[in-house]
Amino acid sequence: MIKNPFYTSEHFQGKYESYEIGSLELEEGETLRGCKLAYRTFGHLNAAKDNAILVTTWFSGTGKIMEDVYVGPEHALDPNKYFIVIVDQIGCGTSSSPQNTPAPQSMAKFPKIRIGDDVRAQHKLLTEKFGITQLALVTGGSMGAQQTYEWVVRYPDMVKRAAPIASTARISRHQIIFTETLQEALMSDPAWKDGWYEDGMHVRRGMDRMAKIVALQGWSQEFYQEERFRTILGMSSLTDFMNSFMKAYFEPMDPNALLYEVWKWQRADISRNTGGNLETALKSIKAKTFVLAISHDMFFPPHECEADQKLIPDSQFRLIESKEGHFALNGFEPKYMEQVDACLRELLSM
Numbered sequence: 302m303i304k305n306p307f308y309t310s311e312h313f314q315g316k317y318e319s320y321e322i323g324s325l326e327l328e329e330g331e332t333l334r335g336c337k338l339a340y341r342t343f344g345h346l347n348a349a350k351d352n353a354i355l356v357t358t359w360f361s362g363t364g365k366i367m368e369d370v371y372v373g374p375e376h377a378l379d380p381n382k383y384f385i386v387i388v389d390q391i392g393c394g395t396s397s398s399p400q401n402t403p404a405p406q407s408m409a410k411f412p413k414i415r416i417g418d419d420v421r422a423q424h425k426l427l428t429e430k431f432g433i434t435q436l437a438l439v440t441g442g443s444m445g446a447q448q449t450y451e452w453v454v455r456y457p458d459m460v461k462r463a464a465p466i467a468s469t470a471r472i473s474r475h476q477i478i479f480t481e482t483l484q485e486a487l488m489s490d491p492a493w494k495d496g497w498y499e500d501g502m503h504v505r506r507g508m509d510r511m512a513k514i515v516a517l518q519g520w521s522q523e524f525y526q527e528e529r530f531r532t533i534l535g536m537s538s539l540t541d542f543m544n545s546f547m548k549a550y551f552e553p554m555d556p557n558a559l560l561y562e563v564w565k566w567q568r569a570d571i572s573r574n575t576g577g578n579l580e581t582a583l584k585s586i587k588a589k590t591f592v593l594a595i596s597h598d599m600f601f602p603p604h605e606c607e608a609d610q611k612l613i614p615d616s617q618f619r620l621i622e623s624k625e626g627h628f629a630l631n632g633f634e635p636k637y638m639e640q641v642d643a644c645l646r647e648l649l650s651m
Contacts, residue, residue: 307553308394308554314395315341317363318339319338319396320337320426321336321337324336325422333391333402333414337396338391339364339393339396341368341387344382350435351437352382353385353437354383354439355388355452356372356386356388357390357439357441357446358387359444359445360443360563361551361559363394363395364388364389367445370632377641377645383438390419390445392411392414392561393562398411398558413564413565416451416565416568417574420451420456435459438460438462438464444562445466446465446466447470449463450463450468453588454574454586458587462648462649464592465592466593466641467595467598467629467630469606470571472566472568477567480566480567483514483515483563486507486510486513487508487511488507489506489507491506492507508556512551516543519626520625520628521625523597524625530542530546533633571583579612584613589651590615591617591645592609592610592613592619593620593641593644594619595626595627595630596620597626597629598627599627600627603620621640621644623640
């Protein structure tokens with residue numbers, strides 16, 4: 302059951318395409334049959350097929366925000382120079398998800414997906430659909446950065462450059478507790494029955510509770526103290542911000558899909574590829590890597606991102622200054638994208 306068909310429509314999400322990769326055998330031992338990936342492309346693939354850039358998506362997001370904020374001739378991700386592919390992660394609503402997968406894998410029977418499953422599916426899309434065997438860059442923010450880390454460890458010879466933004470290579474204990482609060486909030490709604498929302502259209506209490514938790518951690522203390530919700534977002538008050546921005550952002554989404562994404566987020570860990578040894582995984586990275594952190598990020602604090610970077614050979618750490626915290630990823634503050642573009646341009650020149 303699709304909670305809100307308009308949410309996945311081209312009118313809401315912009316133009317995107319869908320590619321079926323067939324049966325995807327999952328790390329958890331199940332199989333996602335007829336797995337489809339939603340994607341959008343910009344620019345043209347050159348004859349050598351070495352100008353491709355992969356952009357991955359974050360929790361609750363689709364390629365639409367990445368298209369609007371990160372791609373364009375004024376940005377480092379310039380479609381006049383590169384062939385840019387943005388792929389929506391499995392479970393987000395546009396790619397194969399609980400609410401759009403036909404029986405017997407719809408509803409509560411939708412299998413559990415891990416970050417590694419996303420990356421293997423994306424690999425099939427790039428190689429089968431476009432014949433791409435080399436990526437000039439892989440980048441993404443938050444859960445998109447978790448996918449970026451997975452890419453450079455799983456396919457070290459395919460990725461020339463990588464720029465994980467605002468994330469760590471393995472979820473921290475702090476993050477595990479935080480994501481558990483999101484689960485508990487989503488499951489607190491009276492409509493939650495037998496481990497599933499049978500009708501996601503009428504879930505309000507749980508979604509609103511989750512929105513408030515995300516608002517607490519996703520924006521910095523300075524964002525609230527300086528009332529930047531007025532100057533940056535144009536909200537008239539804190540109540541207006543919570544109702545018209547935070548709650549409104551999550552309202553169209555399917556709570557079942559969000560729960561599946563949270564489950565995936567909790568288990569992000571590239572050391573699964575190296576027998577549980579994170580240092581070994583990070584030291585195996587061959588791509589020229591810039592690790593970008595956001596100065597006031599409380600989801601993924603800069604010192605945690607830098608700790609990963611120090612273990613990656615031939616890498617650099619870059620601090621993006623923004624009082625918007627983790628939500629700076631959305632590009633509300635122009636200076637954020639100016640800094641990110643400068644970093645990506647430098648990386649792409651290497």
